[in-house]
Amino acid sequence: MTSMQPAYDVIIIGSGIAGLFTAMKLDSNKSVLVVSKDELKCSNTNLAQGGVAVTFNPHDYNSHVEDTLKTGFNHNDENRLKIMVEEGGSNIEALMSMGVHFDCDADGNLLLTKEGGHSKRRIVHYKDTTGQEIIRGLLEACLEKDNISLKDHIFVTDLICEDDQVQGVKLIVNDRIESVYASKVVIATGGVGGLYEHTTNASIATADGIAIGARIGAEVADMEFVQFHPTALNKKDDAHFLISEAVRGEGGILRNEAGEAFMERYHPLKDLAPRSVVSKAIIEESNKQGNQNIYLDVTHLPEDYIKNRFPNIYIKCLSYEIDMIKDLIPIVPVQHYMMGGLKTDAIGRTNIKGLYACGEVACTGVHGANRMASNSLLEAIVFANRVAEDINVAEVIVPDLKKSFEAIDDSSCIKSHTYKQQLKHIMSEHVFIFRSKHDLIYALELIEGMNVDLSKKCNSQEAFELRNMIFVSKLIIKAAIARETSLGSHIIEGE
Ligand SMILES: Cc1cc2nc3c(=O)[nH]c(=O)nc-3n(C[C@H](O)[C@H](O)[C@H](O)COP(=O)(O)OP(=O)(O)OC[C@H]3O[C@@H](n4cnc5c(N)ncnc54)[C@H](O)[C@@H]3O)c2cc1C
Incomplete structure (x- = not known):
């Protein structure tokens, strides 16, 4: 039976990259509760394939910023974007020091890949299972820390808030609703894919964080900007497995039923145009042909390279009798990411005192109207770090404990x-x-x-x-x- 203390210094809702990285960055003298409504590793983070965009060389900051602005249709908050790019390298190093691995060459240099919108290779990755590796490393690191309690299968129903100051959360534990108190609550609940029939997201993505925050008056922003990923596997019986944009980054080409590489008719960046452009082009091209299939073609890439670089995607396709070494992969655009969310300032604070948001649930404004590939995991660690730094120096407020139980x-x-x-x-x-x-x-x-x-x-x-x-x-x-x-x-x- 799960036991729950009545109060903690910090409650973090979510055990994806944003929640776990925040927990790791909080001072060890803080008591921290991290809850997840499913298994701890069930999250969008765990599904991430392509990698994390990061720029280590200050001379290259500008190009990362420029690419993100172009991809985001200049709707981005440029100051926050600069923060993300400039603080990315140190946070990736922190992630690695916590035990997360990325692919390196024989000399130990990080291998970099490219995806849509990026003008150069700047994406660190772990084969095509980067998210699984991040969650493995972070969960192991959190388990080592005595001040962090990780609890799975705990569903947060609401926030407790008095006079615009958050006081804690209500959660379902052991078939009843309990109150647990903290004067600092971090919402890191991820995305909204569950609002759609077809999504790449994990089953946990039912938009809870935005709803529980907004219900107590937290402001939201950019809610109209929902991203649809151009290349999910088009197999009707499947939960639309993602074919990472890194596949196009490494040379994959979109083709129509006639075998034509059609993207050059839609955008100068062809297959690596921004996601919204590619998704729109795929739908238009399919409609023009009378709802015919659209395919991703990697048959021109060497067999060994495909098997080593994309082992997970290769095996998944084979399970559908698609051998990507010689067959075209049928693809379709599906819901993938939420650019909007709980509006935060540059350190992850919402307008409610003590309430923070980071990761996909937050709207920091860095992505603008269309997120550039692999910037999401980067945003999550940069702003999770800022949230933790703010909490570490904040005044400790002892919440007023009022225990209440409600049966389900x-x-x-x-x-x-x-x-x-x-x-x-x-x-x-x-x-x-x-x-x-x-x-x-x-x-x-x-x-x-x-x-x-x-x-x-x-x-x-x-x-x-x-x-x-x-x-x-x-x-x-x-x-x-x-x-x-x-x-x-x-x-x-x-x-
Ligand atoms: C298939 C796929 C591939 C992707 N690939 C990449 C990539 O290569 N690079 C990149 O940058 N981005 C990628 N993304 C996007 C990126 O993975 C996510 O935006 C990011 O991982 C979100 O992290 P998070 O910590 O905010 O949320 P998540 O990782 O989704 O974690 C959310 C957590 O909140 C918990 N939770 C939710 N609601 C409640 C509740 N009511 N009570 C308790 N707990 C709750 C969940 O249980 C979970 O633990 C990909 C996304 C998908 C779906």
């Missing part, structure tokens, strides 16, 4: 799962790559029409997730309606 009642929630499927369908049909005001308004009406009982009597995890998903879907749709012209990943049909 599942009986009236049998429909939550069905409602979730309905919601995903609405978002996939009407709030996908191409948008129109009419369609967005219709989507809002459909969600209202679902008539979901959101009263507190439904308090299972599934019901809380549904409540969060509905809340965040509406935020996305309203932000999309408000932005009347195309920008980055927000594409108005016909523009």
Whole structure:
């Protein structure tokens, strides 16, 4: 049975890269609780393939900033972006000193790859399973530290907040809802892929962090900018396994059913154009051909190279009887990343006192309207570090403990799962790559029409997730309606 202290100095919601790196960077005299609603390693981080973009040489900072601005359609917060690029190298070194490995050549120099939007090779990686390696290293490092308690299968339902100061969290533990107190809470809950039928995201990505933060008044920003990744494996029975952009970075070419390499007709960077451009081109090209398949071709690359550089992708494709050494890989764009989220300042603080956000759940503004490949893991460590540094020097406030328990009642929630499927369908049909005001308004009406009982009597995890998903879907749709012209990943049909 999971035991929970009544109070900690810091509570971190999420055991992905953002949560675990924050925990590692906090002073050892702080008592830290890290919770995850699933297994500790079930996260988007664990699925990351391509790597982490990083610039060590100050002479190259400018080009990393410029590439990110171009890819983000200049909607980026340039000051925060400079912080991310300039502090990236020291945080990657910190990650390595915690025990995380990246691929190196025989002399021990980091091997660098390239992905969409990058004008040069600057992405450190561990084969095509970079995220798994990061989580392995960070979990092992956290387990070594006496001040960090890692708890799995604990679902945070709400934040406790009084007078604009966060006081702790409510969480489901041992089939009841308990309050656990801390004057510093870090939301590191990741993305929103669960709002869509087809996503590369892990099952935990049900937008909880944005919802629980916004419900107590934390501001959100850029909610209309949802990223769709151009190349997920197009096999209808699969949860859309990602074919990393690094595959195109290493020479992969997109082809239509006729075998034509069509990207040169859409963008000067061809297959390595920004993700929003490539996704749009794939849909347009497929439509032009009467909904035909689009493929990724690596058959011109050497067999040994493919097997060594992309072992995980190679094996996954083989399990679908696709031998990427000689066969084309059918691909399709699916939901992948959320640029928007809880609005933070340059040190990860939200507008609620004591409440921080970092990682995919946060909107620091670095990505603009379209995230550049491999900048997400970089953003997570740079701003997690800043969050930890701020908490380390902050005044310690002892929270007022008021214990309360509430039993879980599942009986009236049998429909939550069905409602979730309905919601995903609405978002996939009407709030996908191409948008129109009419369609967005219709989507809002459909969600209202679902008539979901959101009263507190439904308090299972599934019901809380549904409540969060509905809340965040509406935020996305309203932000999309408000932005009347195309920008980055927000594409108005016909523009
Ligand atoms: C397939 C895939 C490949 C990717 N490849 C790359 C790449 O190569 N490079 C790159 O930079 N980015 C990549 N990304 C994006 C990147 O991996 C993510 O943006 C990043 O890992 C997010 O980290 P995070 O710590 O914010 O969230 P996550 O790693 O998703 O962790 C979220 C944590 O929050 C917990 N949680 C959520 N809600 C609750 C709740 N209510 N209560 C308790 N716990 C909760 C979860 O259980 C989980 O532990 C990829 C993403 C995917 C899906």
